Every structure is written in C-alpha cells, then in structure tokens.
Amino acid sequence: MRTPKTIIEKIWEKHIVHEEAEKPDLLYIDLHLVHEVTSPQAFEGLRMNKRTVRRPDLTFATMDHNVPTIHRNVIKDEVSKTQMETLKKNCEEFGVPLADIHHPDQGIVHVIGPELGLTQPGKTIVCGDSHTSTHGAFGALAFGIGTSEVEHVLATQTIWQQKPKTLNVKVNGKLGTGVTAKDLILAIIGKFGVKFGTGYVIEYTGEAIRDLTMEGRMTVCNMSIEAGARAGLISPDDTTIEFLRGKRHVPDGEAFDQLAEEWKSLATDEGAVYDEQVEIDAEEIEPQVTWGTNPGMCIPVSANVPVPEDAANENDQEEIKRALEYMGLQGGEAITSVPIEHVFIGSCTNSRLADLKLASEIVKGHKVHPNVRAIVVPGSHSVKTQAEELGIDVIFKEAGFEWRDAGCSMCLAMNDDIVPEGERCASTSNRNFEGRQGTGARTHLVSPEMAAAAAIKGHFTDVRQFGAVTSS
Amino acid sequence: MEPIRKHEGLVYPLNRANVDTDQIIPKQFLKRISRQGFGQFVFYNWRFDSKGELREDFSLNQPKYEDTTILVAGENFGCGSSREHAPWALQDYGFRVIIAPSYADIFYNNCTKNGILPVKLTEAEVQTLIKNAEADKYYLTVDLEEKKVYDNQGFEASFDLDAYKREMLLNGWDDISVTLNYADQIAEFEKARA
Ligand code: SF4
Numbered sequence: 001m002r003t004p005k006t007i008i009e010k011i012w013e014k015h016i017v018h019e020e021a022e023k024p025d026l027l028y029i030d031l032h033l034v035h036e037v038t039s040p041q042a043f044e045g046l047r048m049n050k051r052t053v054r055r056p057d058l059t060f061a062t063m064d065h066n067v068p069t070i071h072r073n074v075i076k077d078e079v080s081k082t083q084m085e086t087l088k089k090n091c092e093e094f095g096v097p098l099a100d101i102h103h104p105d106q107g108i109v110h111v112i113g114p115e116l117g118l119t120q121p122g123k124t125i126v127c128g129d130s131h132t133s134t135h136g137a138f139g140a141l142a143f144g145i146g147t148s149e150v151e152h153v154l155a156t157q158t159i160w161q162q163k164p165k166t167l168n169v170k171v172n173g174k175l176g177t178g179v180t181a182k183d184l185i186l187a188i189i190g191k192f193g194v195k196f197g198t199g200y201v202i203e204y205t206g207e208a209i210r211d212l213t214m215e216g217r218m219t220v221c222n223m224s225i226e227a228g229a230r231a232g233l234i235s236p237d238d239t240t241i242e243f244l245r246g247k248r249h250v251p252d253g254e255a256f257d258q259l260a261e262e263w264k265s266l267a268t269d270e271g272a273v274y275d276e277q278v279e280i281d282a283e284e285i286e287p288q289v290t291w292g293t294n295p296g297m298c299i300p301v302s303a304n305v306p307v308p309e310d311a312a313n314e315n316d317q318e319e320i321k322r323a324l325e326y327m328g329l330q331g332g333e334a335i336t337s338v339p340i341e342h343v344f345i346g347s348c349t350n351s352r353l354a355d356l357k358l359a360s361e362i363v364k365g366h367k368v369h370p371n372v373r374a375i376v377v378p379g380s381h382s383v384k385t386q387a388e389e390l391g392i393d394v395i396f397k398e399a400g401f402e403w404r405d406a407g408c409s410m411c412l413a414m415n416d417d418i419v420p421e422g423e424r425c426a427s428t429s430n431r432n433f434e435g436r437q438g439t440g441a442r443t444h445l446v447s448p449e450m451a452a453a454a455a456i457k458g459h460f461t462d463v464r465q466f467g468a469v470t471s472s
Numbered sequence: 473m474e475p476i477r478k479h480e481g482l483v484y485p486l487n488r489a490n491v492d493t494d495q496i497i498p499k500q501f502l503k504r505i506s507r508q509g510f511g512q513f514v515f516y517n518w519r520f521d522s523k524g525e526l527r528e529d530f531s532l533n534q535p536k537y538e539d540t541t542i543l544v545a546g547e548n549f550g551c552g553s554s555r556e557h558a559p560w561a562l563q564d565y566g567f568r569v570i571i572a573p574s575y576a577d578i579f580y581n582n583c584t585k586n587g588i589l590p591v592k593l594t595e596a597e598v599q600t601l602i603k604n605a606e607a608d609k610y611y612l613t614v615d616l617e618e619k620k621v622y623d624n625q626g627f628e629a630s631f632d633l634d635a636y637k638r639e640m641l642l643n644g645w646d647d648i649s650v651t652l653n654y655a656d657q658i659a660e661f662e663k664a665r666a
Contacts, residue, residue, distance in 0.1 A: 017654065017657050017658055017661045018654050018657050022634070022635045022636075023634075023635060023636045024634070024636055026651065026654060026657075026658075028658070028661055028662075037502050037503070037555075038554070038555065038556065040505035040506075041505065041506065041507045041556075044505070044506065044507075049648070051648070054658075065502075066503065077503075079503040079504070080503055082503070082505060083503050083505060086505050128554060128556075129553075129554055130552070130553055130554040130578060144554040144578055145554065145578070145581075146554055146555075146556035146559075146578060146581060146582035146585065147507075147555075147556040147557075147582075148556060148582065148585040148586065148647065149581070149582075149585070149647075151648065152647050152648050152651065155648050155651075155652075156648065156651045156652065156655075156658060157658065157662075158651060158654075158658055160636070160647065160651070162634065194490060194548065194551065195490075195547070195548045195551070195574065195576075198548070198574065198576065198577060199577065228548070228551065228576060228577070230577050230578060294490055294492070294551075315489065315546075319489065319490075412499050412553075413499065414499050414500070414502065414503070421522060431492075431494070431552060431553075433492050433494040433495070433552060434494070434495060434517065435494060435495075435498055435517050436494055436499075439498070439517060439522060440522065
C-alpha cells in the first residue's frame with residue numbers, strides 16, 4: 001500500500017522542478033500575487049539585468065497597502081503616489097495583469113485572490129507579504145516571500161525552498177457561541193507562543209476547523225505567520241469546493257466537477273504522520289483580546305492583564321513590563337475596564353463580507369460611543385459593493401461608523417488612517433506590534449464582533465453578554 | 473552581492489527577544505522604490521523621538537557602537553512582516569553579520585539574499601556576547617568557511633548554515649543567475665503539466 005501522506009507533502013512533491021541532496025528544492029510557483037510596496041525593487045532588478053517576467057499569466061497585481069480609503073481621486077502623499085504609479089508602469093512594461101486603485105477587482109491581495117477564484121487547492125502561491133498564508137485556507141501551499149524572491153519568481157516562476165517540517169494543530173470539539181475563528185487563532189498563538197510554528201508548515205485539523213466557513217478558515221490561516229509558520233493550510237473539503245464553484249477563474253460544468261475530485265484527493269491521508277502535533281480544545285476558548293505588543297500576548301475577555309512578577313523568568317518579566325509600559329496598562333487590571341478611542345474593522349484577517357455582516361449584527365440599533373472613532377474598511381471593492389447591496393453600510397453609518405473604500409488602511413497605517421500616539425485601538429487586524437498603527441499607537445487585536453461591541457461600549461466587553469444586556 | 477568569508481567587527485548588543493521587522497524599519501519608510509538608503513531609518517522609533525531628535529538613551533546611538541558591523545540580539549529576531557527593507561536597512565547601516573539564538577524564517581532568507589550572514593548560536597552563547605559587548609568595545613571574528621565565531625579572549629563557538637546558503641554567501645552569488653541554469657528543466661516541467 002501507498003504510504004499515507006499529508007497534503008503538504010503531496011503539494012510539495014507535485015511542484016519539484018529540481019532536487020539535489022543537501023540543497024533546497026527548486027519549486028514551481030502556480031500563482032504569484034504582487035502589490036505596490038514589495039515589488040518596485042524587484043521590477044527594477046529585472047530591468048537592470050535585462051530579464052523578463054516568465055509567466056505574466058500566472059502573476060496578478062493589485063494596489064492595497066498604501067491606497068487612500070477616502071477621496072481616492074486625489075492622492076496627497078507624493079511618495080505613495082509614486083509607488084502606485086511605479087506599479088502601474090511596471091505591470092504595463094512586463095505585461096502583468098493589474099487591478100489598480102480604480103479597478104472593480106481592487107482590494108487587499110489576500111482578499112481578492114480567493115474572491116476571483118485565483119486561489120485554488122493544490123496550488124503553490126507566493127506574494128511579497130507575510131500574510132500570504134491566508135490562501136492556505138483552500139488547501140494551497142501559500143507563503144510570504146521577500147523582494148529578492150519576488151524578483152526571482154518573476155524571472156523564473158520558481159523558488160528555492162527547504163522542505164518544511166509539518167505541524168498538525170488539531171482543534172477538538174466545537175467553538176462556543178460568540179467565539180470566532182479570530183478568537184481561535186489568537187488562543188492558539190497565546191497558548192503555544194509566537195514562534196512555535198517557525199520552520200514548519202501548519203495543517204489545521206479537527207472538528208472545530210471543519211466547522212468553520214471559508215472566511216473563518218482564511219482568518220485562521222492568515223495568522224499562521226504570527227505563530228512563526230510561513231504557511232498554514234487546511235485540507236480541502238465540500239466547504240472549499242462550494243465556495244469556489246462559480247468563481248471567475250475556475251472552470252464550470254463538468255470540468256469543475258473533475259477538478260473538485262482532484263482537489264479532494266489532496267486532503268491529508270488517514271494515518272499520515274506529521275513531524276509535530278499539538279492539540280487544543282475549542283470548548284475552552286473564550287473571546288480573546290490582546291493586551292501586549294505581539295499577538296501571543298492575549299487573554300480571554302474575562303481575564304485580567306498579566307502581572308510581570310507572575311512570569312516564570314526574568315526575561316519574560318522584562319518583556320511583560322516593557323509591553324505594559326508601551327500599552328499604558330497596569331498589571332492586574334480587568335481588560336474590560338480598558339477604554340478605547342478607536343475601532344478598526346478591516347484587514348486581510350477580518351474584512352470579508354461575512355466578517356462585516358457579523359459585526360453589523362452587533363452594531364444594529366446602537367450608536368458608537370461618543371469617545372470612539374470607528375471605521376470599517378472592506379477588504380475589496382467587491383466586498384464593499386456586496387455589503388452595500390445588503391444594506392450593511394447603512395447599519396454601520398447609522399451607528400456612527402465611517403464606511404471606507406478597500407485597502408489595508410489602519411492595519412499598518414501606511415496611508416492616512418493612523419492611530420495617534422498614546423491612543424488605543426480595538427482592531428480586527430493581525431499585528432499589535434509597537435507603532436504598527438501609528439507611532440506610539442496601542443493596538444488590541446480582537447474579532448470583528450468584539451470590535452463592534454467595543455465601539456459601542458467604549459471599552460472591551462464580552463460579546464457573548466452584549467446582546468443580552470443591551471437588548472433588554 | 474559582496475561575498476562574505478571572514479569578517480571581523482565591532483559588536484552591538486540588542487538584548488531583546490522577538491524584535492520584529494516593524495521595529496527594524498517602520499512602515500513610513502517603505503515607500504521608496506529603490507533598494508538603497510534605508511540605513512538611516514534602521515530602528516527608527518527607538519533611535520529617534522517623536523520630534524525626530526536622536527534619543528541618547530538608546531544604546532545604538534552611543535559613540536562606542538559607532539562602527540559596529542555585528543548585531544547580536546535575542547531569540548526570534550526579524551519576526552513579523554516579510555519586508556526585505558529590514559535587511560536592506562541593516563545592511564545599509566553597516567551590519568554584515570547578525571547573531572541570535574533563532575530567527576523568523578522569511579527574515580533569515582532575506583538576509584542571505586542580501587549579503588548579511590545570520591549566525592545561530594545558543595541562548596547562553598548569545599548572552600555571553602551581549603554581556604561582553606555591553607561592558608566594553610568588543611570585537612568578534614566570524615569565519616563562514618570554518619563556520620566559527622571567536623574573539624581574542626578565548627570565546628569560540630561554531631554554527632551551522634545550510635550548504636546552499638553558505639555557498640551563495642561565500643561567493644556573493646545572486647539566486648536568479650544560478651536558477652537560470654535550470655531553465656530547461658523549468659520549461660520541461662511546464663510542458664509536462666500543460
Ligand atoms: S491588511 Fe495588513 S496584514 Fe493584510 S496585507 Fe494589508 S498590511 Fe498586510
């Protein structure tokens with residue numbers, strides 16, 4: 001009998017162009033996504049060396065990182081403008097398809113790939129962005145690369161990669177009501193740390209993962225990199241197939257059914273062995289809030305901010321102390337007592353239609369707290385239009401949220417959407433690093449529902465009690 | 473890319489774990505479209521205050537580390553964003569070697585593609601180097617051919633680096649030219665799948 005294999009091994013083996021002992025493998029890349037920030041130097045390199053893009057047809061570019069999310073027709077920031085114009089010029093010169101700022105397909109690169117059906121099970125996908133792991137939700141091997149590698153893939157459609165080790169993160173049982181995919185991935189990183197995935201590709205398995213929608217799976221895989229893993233994926237199943245049916249870049253009719261069979265056969269075989277395995281029980285997970293300066297520094301909403309003295313060793317104590325100081329928090333205070341000034345619902349982690357819909361259900365009939373400025377930034381132009389068709393924008397606007405155009409926005413604050421120094425933001429993004437949302441800005445990562453509830457209360461609150469308390 | 477075989481230099485100790493690429497180069501500097509000139513922005517939010525004045529209390533600003541070329545830091549160095557501007561900034565500032573107990577994968581790869589040698593030593597060895605460099609001007613020699621790090625006071629440690637990366641760094645080769653030797657194989661692969 002054939003040895004059982006993981007999906008990771010199956011995809012890997014299908015993409016080896018060249019292998020040699022003691023060297024990385026040369027791997028073929030099926031889809032290369034490009035954006036304005038990490039590509040200019042790569043195209044410049046090609047030009048300098050008189051090289052071309054080998055497969056423009058397997059390359060797709062968009063503008064997301066520093067596009068403005070209001071008043072799109074005037075880009076005030078000269079440097080951002082140059083970067084966008086440079087991408088446009090490069091795409092024209094090298095024949096790469098581009099969804100520029102005014103294009104109906106524009107959006108965050110990790111939102112539009114799946115939306116257009118470019119992302120498919122079994123593909124190898126790269127992008128000069130660490131959250132490329134998002135596409136793993138479809139059972140693709142997807143990882144972030146640096147600009148030199150972007151140039152390399154443009155020129156050769158391949159990449160040198162050391163075969164990764166495999167790590168099974170098994171989530172047993174079911175998530176409770178009000179507990180989302182975001183809480184799940186934060187809890188995983190909180191439990192196992194920000195580097196437990198380093199050197200591995202994670203496969204998420206178990207009942208709670210199977211139960212997730214594709215949007216939820218994308219949220220989980222998106223944050224694999226925050227656990228140190230370059231890629232995280234989920235074996236394809238019927239949920240995956242139904243999501244992809246009818247998407248623009250997948251075939252239809254019989255051809256689709258045939259493809260769907262192939263996709264299913266990629267799933268990890270019964271009895272396949274991983275290099276490492278960890279488990280977590282979904283039932284024990286509560287809505288999460290990060291209190292510190294990396295995504296592993298998170299606690300259940302019912303808990304108190306940690307006290308440095310309780311940490312196991314001196315290094316940890318120092319780290320907690322430094323994080324508390326940056327965040328302006330006292331060890332031991334209840335996280336629900338912390339007031340916020342900003343709410344950001346958006347980013348490649350949580351800006352899909354399903355995210356916005358769930359958040360709007362919390363918001364409906366309420367008003368944003370007077371001390372809070374809240375913005376919703378849809379992940380793509382298409383998410384925005386669909387939400388508007390459903391009246392989701394009206395719910396947010398009536399509550400006092402700003403409703404913006406698609407882009408990365410306040411996730412990394414490269415455009416004008418910045419959290420001022422010392423102010424606090426409940427954010428549905430993926431990184432709470434120092435200065436991420438603006439110099440001196442304080443970021444707390446939460447789910448869209450938790451962010452919506454915090455916007456209304458003006459402080460963190462347990463979304464599971466929110467409905468009960470406010471509707472009475 | 474400049475080859476790196478044996479490098480002797482002044483050590484700068486950064487005793488922090490999980491230093492992310494947002495710290496190495498904050499995003500407001502990512503908008504340039506060339507590879508050069510990022511060194512002035514390295515660790516910007518630590519080196520400068522909100523008015524853009526040099527923070528004297530941040531150690532890298534001290535005169536004793538002025539000519540540093542070797543950065544020694546805590547575990548999981550370079551985590552977070554994949555921005556290659558991080559190694560560009562470090563390299564442009566003058567660093568040729570980084571020593572840490574562990575690195576984030578993407579950052580580690582990005583280093584070797586830009587002529588920076590990322591050395592992995594044990595936590596204990598790293599702590600020794602940090603202590604030495606905090607105490608005084610401290611010089612180390614990093615020998616990539618021998619895969620060894622040593623000073624002239626008896627410290628010696630060896631490290632590992634995969635054969636491919638080592639060869640690339642030793643010769644200063646760029647990946648693409650190497651890969652283009654396999655162009656036929658790539659074409660065959662494409663044909664087989666079409
Ligand atoms: S939304 Fe944030 S994390 Fe996602 S691609 Fe944009 S900047 Fe990166």
